[in-house]
Amino acid sequence: MSFAPLDIARPYLLFLGDAPDALAAKTARGVAQFRPEWCVGQWRLPDCQADLGLPELDARAAAALGAKTMIVGVANAGGTLPERWHPALVAALEHGMDLASGLHARLSDLPGVADAARRLGRALHDVRHPRQDYPVGKGRLRRGKRLLTVGTDCSVGKMYTSLALEKEMRARGMKADFRATGQTGILIAGRGVSVDAVVADFMSGAIEAITPDNEPHHWDVVEGQGSLFHASYAGVSLALLHGAAPDALVLCHEPQRRHMRGLPHYALPGLKECADANLAAARLTNRDVRLVGAALNTSNLDPAERAAALAEAEGELGVPATDPMITGVSRIVDGLE
Amino acid sequence: MSFAPLDIARPYLLFLGDAPDALAAKTARGVAQFRPEWCVGQWRLPDCQADLGLPELDARAAAALGAKTMIVGVANAGGTLPERWHPALVAALEHGMDLASGLHARLSDLPGVADAARRLGRALHDVRHPRQDYPVGKGRLRRGKRLLTVGTDCSVGKMYTSLALEKEMRARGMKADFRATGQTGILIAGRGVSVDAVVADFMSGAIEAITPDNEPHHWDVVEGQGSLFHASYAGVSLALLHGAAPDALVLCHEPQRRHMRGLPHYALPGLKECADANLAAARLTNRDVRLVGAALNTSNLDPAERAAALAEAEGELGVPATDPMITGVSRIVDGLE
Numbered sequence: 001m002s003f004a005p006l007d008i009a010r011p012y013l014l015f016l017g018d019a020p021d022a023l024a025a026k027t028a029r030g031v032a033q034f035r036p037e038w039c040v041g042q043w044r045l046p047d048c049q050a051d052l053g054l055p056e057l058d059a060r061a062a063a064a065l066g067a068k069t070m071i072v073g074v075a076n077a078g079g080t081l082p083e084r085w086h087p088a089l090v091a092a093l094e095h096g097m098d099l100a101s102g103l104h105a106r107l108s109d110l111p112g113v114a115d116a117a118r119r120l121g122r123a124l125h126d127v128r129h130p131r132q133d134y135p136v137g138k139g140r141l142r143r144g145k146r147l148l149t150v151g152t153d154c155s156v157g158k159m160y161t162s163l164a165l166e167k168e169m170r171a172r173g174m175k176a177d178f179r180a181t182g183q184t185g186i187l188i189a190g191r192g193v194s195v196d197a198v199v200a201d202f203m204s205g206a207i208e209a210i211t212p213d214n215e216p217h218h219w220d221v222v223e224g225q226g227s228l229f230h231a232s233y234a235g236v237s238l239a240l241l242h243g244a245a246p247d248a249l250v251l252c253h254e255p256q257r258r259h260m261r262g263l264p265h266y267a268l269p270g271l272k273e274c275a276d277a278n279l280a281a282a283r284l285t286n287r288d289v290r291l292v293g294a295a296l297n298t299s300n301l302d303p304a305e306r307a308a309a310l311a312e313a314e315g316e317l318g319v320p321a322t323d324p325m326i327t328g329v330s331r332i333v334d335g336l337e
Numbered sequence: 338m339s340f341a342p343l344d345i346a347r348p349y350l351l352f353l354g355d356a357p358d359a360l361a362a363k364t365a366r367g368v369a370q371f372r373p374e375w376c377v378g379q380w381r382l383p384d385c386q387a388d389l390g391l392p393e394l395d396a397r398a399a400a401a402l403g404a405k406t407m408i409v410g411v412a413n414a415g416g417t418l419p420e421r422w423h424p425a426l427v428a429a430l431e432h433g434m435d436l437a438s439g440l441h442a443r444l445s446d447l448p449g450v451a452d453a454a455r456r457l458g459r460a461l462h463d464v465r466h467p468r469q470d471y472p473v474g475k476g477r478l479r480r481g482k483r484l485l486t487v488g489t490d491c492s493v494g495k496m497y498t499s500l501a502l503e504k505e506m507r508a509r510g511m512k513a514d515f516r517a518t519g520q521t522g523i524l525i526a527g528r529g530v531s532v533d534a535v536v537a538d539f540m541s542g543a544i545e546a547i548t549p550d551n552e553p554h555h556w557d558v559v560e561g562q563g564s565l566f567h568a569s570y571a572g573v574s575l576a577l578l579h580g581a582a583p584d585a586l587v588l589c590h591e592p593q594r595r596h597m598r599g600l601p602h603y604a605l606p607g608l609k610e611c612a613d614a615n616l617a618a619a620r621l622t623n624r625d626v627r628l629v630g631a632a633l634n635t636s637n638l639d640p641a642e643r644a645a646a647l648a649e650a651e652g653e654l655g656v657p658a659t660d661p662m663i664t665g666v667s668r669i670v671d672g673l674e
Contacts, residue, residue, distance in 0.1 A: 136569045136570075136599075137568055137569040137570075138568070138569070138600070139568025139569065139600055139602070139603060140602070195537060196536075196537045196538040197536055197537065197538065198536070198537055199533075199534055199535070199536065199537070200532060200533045200534065200535055200536070200537050200540050200572070200573045200576070201533040201534065201569075201570065201573065203537050203572050203573075204568065204569055204570075204571075204572060205569070228575075229621060231474055231475070231476025231541065231579050231621055231622050232473045232474040232475070232476065232538075232541055232542070233473075233474075233538065233541075234541075234575050234576065234579055234618075234621070235537070235540050235541060235572040235573060235574075235575045235576025235577075235579070236537045236538065236540075236572060236576075237572075238565075238571050238572045238575045239537070239571065239572025239573075240572075242568050242571055242572070262473070263475070263476055265476070265477070266476060277617075280614075281571075284566060284568055284571070285568050
């Protein structure tokens with residue numbers, strides 16, 4: 001256990017391994033999309049079917065360009081670290097880089113990798129497994145502003161929406177920082193906490209720790225997790241809501257989702273019902289919280305269906321509804337300036 | 338990590354150490370009060386100021402009477418295991434007993450104790466630190482009935498109320514089992530899960546695991562934790578609510594509590610507001626949930642004040658309100674038969 005906050009050294013080399021398709025490298029894609037200035041290149045093993053269009057580098061070439069950390073940006077079913085990747089992991093360490101992974105398997109559990117890191121004095125960041133100690137949440141309002149993305153379900157675009165909001169706010173000259181609460185977000189931000197992996201007593205305290213006092217007009221854009229309506233994870237979502245003490249909520253939703261993820265016997269909540277429940281719960285730690293927008297993932301809808309879905313959400317919620325991937329988030333940010 | 342559920346061998350020897358007063362031995366007192374048939378005796382070191390009125394035994398005498406586990410039933414300010422207790426701990430191991438503790442400090446972190454346990458093949462149960470793996474919650478209704486105690490705040494009598502309900506139900510011939518979710522409750526029940534100490538993702542799954550399918554008329558009486566209105570711990574309370582999928586809630590409250598425990602800037606919720614929020618959240622996993630009673634800790638009120646507080650709670654909530662310590666819980670159980 002350590003009290004030092006997680007902070008991944010930059011810039012990065014993105015390791016794509018032997019990804020069988022583009023989807024397998026979606027973690028690396030997220031880093032390259034939202035932090036292009038941190039990515040010196042990609043390292044693809046033979047047979048890799050993913051390509052981010054970055055310079056092709058191995059450990060030696062990336063180190064020569066100043067890379068400080070190699071990010072394991074590829075996932076397989078099971079979240080393992082297969083042996084065929086190990087020589088590349090050790091090579092990165094030998095060329096002076098740290099390693100970071102968001103997989104379930106731990107870098108620190110691989111004897112050859114752990115031994116090399118110890119011998120060479122390099123850090124291994126298993127970001128899904130927090131090693132920091134966090135205090136118990138205090139429910140104290142901090143200076144500065146906070147926005148939290150919440151959802152009708154898991155995996156409806158909360159991380160993407162949060163990053164899109166940060167990007168739009170920064171483009172307008174607003175002070176904003178994405179605050180990561182899950183493993184992919186942490187690799188993108190270089191810091192954060194995997195809130196669903198901390199010990200239960202410290203969930204809200206961990207979120208308070210990553211959203212401390214800030215300048216009056218600064219926005220923390222906090223990545224939400226789960227849903228208050230998800231029977232498996234709602235406790236995590238509530239702790240996140242209380243710890244973030246948000247001034248603003250953005251409700252994320254996928255119109256074509258047929259049931260709660262992993263729970264075929266659970267229907268999704270209505271948008272208004274979901275927004276109202278989140279606002280009611282959030283008022284405990286910030287009585288001025290308000291809903292400022294809705295973010296719909298409409299990638300599988302045709303343009304007419306998309307327009308109808310967004311118009312329906314706006315009518316139901318009374319706030320701007322957008323698809324961050326397609327129609328952007330500027331109408332939501334308009335309401336925050 | 339282990340998949341085997343926690344199960345503490347019985348009967349017990351209660352170790353009171355050098356408790357400076359009766360309050361320091363309240364864990365042992367709870368065990369002796371609710372599981373007298375499991376307690377062969379107490380072991381008091383010189384200067385111990387607590388006394389449960391049990392036979393005075395040391396490790397050898399308790400072992401001769403069949404004791405299988407020595408329970409560390411005493412707490413001190415930092416939750417430590419002071420060195421002056423270690424000889425007694427090792428003696429219990431040497432006489433064939435396991436050890437169980439609900440303190441923050443771990444038995445397994447004491448080299449002399451851990452070595453002795455390994456050498457002698459005894460178990461060390463640090464019940465505040467779960468070593469079991471739990472599945473993710475599934476939100477599936479199980480057979481049998483479940484009652485959960487919820488609260489306006491932490492430490493308002495949820496464990497005591499749950500145990501009093503189990504006792505009353507068993508006295509009437511009803512099938513009932515107290516399900517422990519905190520360290521003292523686990524030592525009393527000999528099993529359970531310290532839900533605030535599990536990894537966040539598995540909170541509701543852990544509660545589902547300790548309240549499995551049962552006979553149709555069997556009641557699990559589940560010990561609640563925290564409060565939906567406590568900014569530090571509400572996520573744990575919500576996960577407990579969803580995992581228990583209760584048919585019945587009992588709302589626990591201390592009328593003289595001036596602010597939320599540990600949070601001087603937070604007022605307590607109203608009884609009706611608290612009951613309604615718990616019922617609304619509980620409906621996600623059991624739409625038939627209902628409030629069946631209120632349990633008030635009125636030990637610091639005089640008889641007239643007590644009667645007034647109970648009458649006011651009944652009027653506000655429309656269910657029987659009792660003080661389990663003073664007026665019993667029979668009126669609540671009447672509504673469950």
